[in-house]
Amino acid sequence: MDAYPKLVERFAQISRLDHAMTFLSWDQMVVMPKNGNDSRSAAIAELASVRHARLTAPEVGDWLDSATGNQLPETARSINEMRRVWRQEACLPADLVKARVIAGSACEHGWRTQRLENDWTGFLANFREVVTLSREEARLRQAHADFDTPYSALLDLHCAGDSQALIDSVFTKLRKELPELIQQVMEHQQTAKAVDIVGEFPVQQQQQLCEKLMAVLGFDFDAGRLDESMHPFSTGGPGDQRITTRYRNHEFFEALSSTAHEVGHASYEGGLPEQSRGLPIGASRNMCIHESQSLMFEKQVFLSRSFMTFFTESIHQILPSSAGYDASAFWSSCTRVKPGYIRVEADEICYPLHVVLRYEIESALINGDIEADAIPEMWDQKMTHYLGLSTQGDFANGCLQDIHWTDGAFGYFPSYTMGAINSAQLFATVRSDFPDWQDRFARGETGFLREWLEQKIWSKGCELDSQELMVNATGHETDPSHYLTHLRDRYLKELY
Amino acid sequence: MDAYPKLVERFAQISRLDHAMTFLSWDQMVVMPKNGNDSRSAAIAELASVRHARLTAPEVGDWLDSATGNQLPETARSINEMRRVWRQEACLPADLVKARVIAGSACEHGWRTQRLENDWTGFLANFREVVTLSREEARLRQAHADFDTPYSALLDLHCAGDSQALIDSVFTKLRKELPELIQQVMEHQQTAKAVDIVGEFPVQQQQQLCEKLMAVLGFDFDAGRLDESMHPFSTGGPGDQRITTRYRNHEFFEALSSTAHEVGHASYEGGLPEQSRGLPIGASRNMCIHESQSLMFEKQVFLSRSFMTFFTESIHQILPSSAGYDASAFWSSCTRVKPGYIRVEADEICYPLHVVLRYEIESALINGDIEADAIPEMWDQKMTHYLGLSTQGDFANGCLQDIHWTDGAFGYFPSYTMGAINSAQLFATVRSDFPDWQDRFARGETGFLREWLEQKIWSKGCELDSQELMVNATGHETDPSHYLTHLRDRYLKELY
Known part of the structure; x- marks a missing residue:
């Protein structure tokens, strides 16, 4: 039998x-x-x-x-x-x-x-x-x-199919190009007037605004919910995607960005193939693909000039104290590039260097090249080297900032940056498949993107390997050049 | 070994x-x-x-x-x-x-x-x-x-240790005395002016008020929380007691009473012996004891004149639209006696007759003395006899009102009234152990009662049988005379 x-x-x-x-x-x-x-x-x-x-x-x-x-x-x-x-x-x-x-x-x-x-x-x-x-x-x-x-054995748990050789080659390119790009962009942004969005933004209003954003992004509230937690995350199961965000009184874009991000994760999970529910073949592929979906909604949709122009009306309506700022002020405040201590607050250009740093430390730690007590000093040295910031004695803003290592999730960090790169690569194909994408975003239309992602990624579950998924959707394997182009287009040319 | x-x-x-x-x-x-x-x-x-x-x-x-x-x-x-x-x-x-x-x-x-x-x-x-x-x-x-x-075999699942003979003798006394007492109290209350508490009471304020009540009753928010649900309930485990209540815009005493009730259940669970955590000997005794704890906090504490006098300041402070009513108005509106069709809306005097009716029907049904199709007629006859209300043709307000029988929870109903009786009996001992109990309640002190209950009931888990618990705490087995005295003292003499 x-x-x-x-x-x-x-x-x-x-x-x-x-x-x-x-x-x-x-x-x-x-x-x-x-x-x-x-x-x-x-x-x-x-x-x-x-x-x-x-x-x-x-x-x-x-x-x-x-x-x-x-x-x-x-x-x-x-x-x-x-x-x-x-x-x-x-x-x-x-x-x-x-x-x-x-x-x-x-x-x-x-x-x-x-x-x-x-x-x-x-x-x-x-x-x-x-x-x-x-x-x-x-x-x-x-x-x-x-x-x-x-370390490769742990990497396999989160980035299965994306070899360490691939990750190494991608990260080498980033390590080489990003510090210089940061300087170029900071120089470029010095010429533009800096806009600070200031005001009191009540948490309840922010929550309502986040729910509005979720609805525009296509989230189904009969199949999920939004809550608050110290560190935003998403989890869940069939018919029940739970996402969280966090709120600060004087700033509301963090809550919105996190919400868009987690909607991406939740949408992937919610779009997995029904016919293989509960089986490994029906699960999400790996975290490098997962993160490409969250960053798709956070960086490619929410942070685009066209979508932000559309969404500004909702911001003004639900947060009356934001009325003094227009879409362009919001966009320029959200695309400011400046090295900082905290990974989750980092901009698109600095973020990968936070990940490279963690990747270098955790691989050395797991492979036995260093012991845990060496972490604070390594952290300080690498932060100084990549981003020009010392964390000496400041553990809260240094090696204690992330939850990941606390329960042994080593090998997870690389997926953030692999995801960013996959996301930019997938979105390059979307732009060429839908040349009017900016008009659509400007009308608050996101369904076309959801359908594309559902067809190319979500509904595939684990039927394809991660690189097969990328080839199937974009024509070639994960390649950081799309990400670097995306950064230059957005931050130097200000195209979208 | x-x-x-x-x-x-x-x-x-x-x-x-x-x-x-x-x-x-x-x-x-x-x-x-x-x-x-x-x-x-x-x-x-x-x-x-x-x-x-x-x-x-x-x-x-x-x-x-x-x-x-x-x-x-x-x-x-x-x-x-x-x-x-x-x-x-x-x-x-x-x-x-x-x-x-x-x-x-x-x-x-x-x-x-x-x-x-x-x-x-x-x-x-x-x-x-x-x-x-x-x-x-x-x-x-x-x-x-x-x-x-x-039927006794099902009774054992919920009222273990309280024999059917005991319940029969208790219920016989209630059946005999309560209908006349209801008439006396209704006559007595005709002479007093009826006060209706009317107004708009926002849910958020009610929630804050319920949390204030929980704090005064000694609930530890590091070890539990309050939420909202369609039907109030309490559940949880060590260090984590979850209670719920429900809110209506035009009335706030339902939310407060339910909250006090569930705090009683949660306090019992939270006070179970730590050394036998996770073992049957460390569990709560039975539902007749459990309900005595919830009714202790709901009826003996919250509904007492002295506690309500204390708590009125909080009500006025947190619900400004209640300012036109004083403690005595609150108390008299909460102690109105009037027979009605619905068990969960019944007052302290009518409630036991609802339970007696269900007990008589379900025991006959399980023992094979009647068939299910006889229920509506029996219900009508008994409601008419006990409370002067016919339910002929009105199943929704008659035998279809409760969820219990739908999934076969026969033998549960008696615990509500056994709990009320145990509660009055335990509190009679508390009153004699703490003659200044009213002064304490009037100052918002409840710790002395919690300590007494913890020592006599909560910390015992299942080390004693239910009647051993009662004898140990009050000197004798469950006896309805304390409950009848309590009803006369509160509703005819208006002592507390």
Whole structure:
């Protein structure tokens, strides 16, 4: 008898457990009161352990072996994706999985206070254990598949299909060109009058404005919601995409940009193929593609001159205190380039250098070339080198600023910049497929873009590899030249 | 080797799965967008099935047998409670459990429309199957333990330890005395001027007022939160008690009373013994005790003249449109007695008769003395007899008003009134232990009551049976005379 239906049922079970963990984690980050953390972490760890047992039970390996025979091509692909998910999990012992969840959860929980208190020492006490367990994880993953370094084995979890060689070559080009481009753009922008948007922008109004933006971008509120959290993120499951943003009283573009960004992530998840729901073949491809979708909505749509011109009417209507500024003032304030300490506040040109820095540190850390206590000094040196800013003694604005490392998500950072590059490349094709794209954006039309993305990316799930997706949609593999052109067109020529 | 530690670990696992289901259900009822429902229900069903398998695995029965030997008394009690939980789950075949969930779900789903359309015939078509399966369930539960009737076997799920004989004797006294008391109080209240609190009370202000009330009642916002839902409820786990209320624009006492009520439930859960967290011995005792805690905060504290006098300042401050009414107007509007059709809207004197009516009908139904089609006529006769109100032809305001029977929760209703009686009895002891209780309430002090309840009830978990708890706290078993005295003191003498 064919083992494939058994695999389908098992993976459907696993997706139901994933659903539970996803929404318990959302709750933990968005609404849970602080004293609930111990029980919550224990419950999530328990589910992770049930999931691990279901996925790595001996019969799954047997089914994967026996299901390899005569299959339709799409079934063979589905089995391949199952095998990838299975191998990623089966190569780790249950004890390590559980220890990692508990240590990550404790470190993340502590970080929420330690970051505010600039407490590197307190953080380090928890973080050492996270690093130890992540190295052990990387070592085991490397032993079970063909990776050149332990770090590559972690990279595979987030950027699967995009080799370290590809990432290295892309980052080398950025490292080489961006510092000079930053100087050129800053010089160019010195000649333009700087506009500061100042005022009081009540959080409730900002929230209403974000919901308006979501509606224009095509978000379905019967299948998702917007909430507030310290660090914006998106998560969810079929029919239920949860995005968050954060608000500041004196500034509203951060909330709007984050919202547009997370709408991109949510749209990808919401557009995945229904017929393979709950199966690995029906999941999103990797984070380099995922981030290309969020940056598509944030940088290519929301930050375009044409869309911002359209949306300015809503801004004026919902935030009366913004009435003194026009679309061009908004656009120029949003496209100001200036090196800063905080990655999530960085502009399009500086951002990749924040990522290159983290990539260099985390790969050295996981490969055992440095220890965790060396991080603050490396951070300071690289920030000074790439962006001319020292972080000496300032951990809050340095190595404590990001949540990623707290629970061991090493190998994730590169996807931000690979995503930016994919996004610019995909949008170059959109521009040539829809020469009137600026007129459409100026009327608030985004449906044509959503349809294009749904057809080329979302509905494909994992039917294609990441580079096959890019070739299929744009004609060639990930290439940073589109991104560099995009930056020059926007920031030096001010074309869109 | 002793099997007890194995049992402890297994029940801790089960409590972690319960935690997951609890918070996924909270999310489903409070924040989930509607398109998320299918995946959510599937995920919760998956966890229920994992839980069932863990609890009823053959080794659990073996461990319970072999752990019965030489044990400390507290261990023996702990094992007894484990056995009770295990037996309640293990005595039902998986087919019946599944059939019950499907029939209950269909009946509840249909009821949501049928109630609005006064469609008893449509409801009956689904409900007959629910009754058949509940009778089968009751028969099996009776066969696996020592219950005098099938109904007692269902009663045990909600009112464990309070025998049907006890409930019968309590309800007989209420049936005899309450109808006359209602007449006396209505006559007495005719002489007083009726005050109607009218105005517009914005939801946001009401929410702030509810949070103020929670703070005064000792709710810890680091260990819980308040939200809004269609029907108020409370749920949660260690360090995280979630309560909900609902708001209406023209009335604010419903939101406040519900909030006080749910704070009582949440306080009990939050005060359970830490050392036996996650074990059956560390759980709340039964719903007759649970409801005594919610009614303690709702009826004995919030509805007392002294507390309401204190809290009126907050009401005036946070709801400016209430300024025209004083504490005495608030109190008299909240203590109006008038028979009505709807249980959840009933006052303290009429409420028990609604419960007695349901108890009489559901016990006869489960024990096979009547069939489901007899319900409307019995309902009409009893409502006419107890409260002077006929429900002939009016099913929506009669036997279709409650959700409980739709999914087979027979044996639950008695706990509402047993809780009211326990609450009055416990509070009679509090009054004699703290003769200055009214002065304390008038200053907004509630800590003394919380400490007393924590010591006598909350911290005991399931270490004592329900009647042992009552004897330990008040000197004797559940006795309705305290409740009747409370009603006369409040509604005829207007003492507090």
